[in-house]
Amino acid sequence: MLRVRQITSRRDEAGLLPINASTWWDWVAKGKAPKGIKLGPRTTVWPIETVLAIGRAASTEQQA
Template sequence: MTSHFSNSTAPVYIRQKQLIPGIVPISAATLWRWVAAGKFPAPIKLGERVTAWLSVDVQRWLDAQNGANQI
């Protein structure tokens, strides 16, 4: 499986602007519905107005989606 992210050992964060539509082709409203329903990883609050996802969490989710589509 091809990774969309760096193989760095330091945490890599992805902001919503990078995530949609480049990595996950859905709307922001759908993303937040999926987060609330547990269908997408929860973001991490980095500051008062800064929320981001760990790239490893997003990559695991993408891998799981690709695996489910291969059935």
């Protein structure tokens, strides 16, 4: 399970996907990414397989 900070990139650290946190949350709001699993009021996680699939799909969209 991955948190937003592990999925997204920041100035000082690369994430799994080359996007920032606001882009990730925008994708969630638009349905491009699932809502995730709430562990607490401020903690949401996503399965790594789901995140990798989203990254592959985004990569093929850019190549087309």
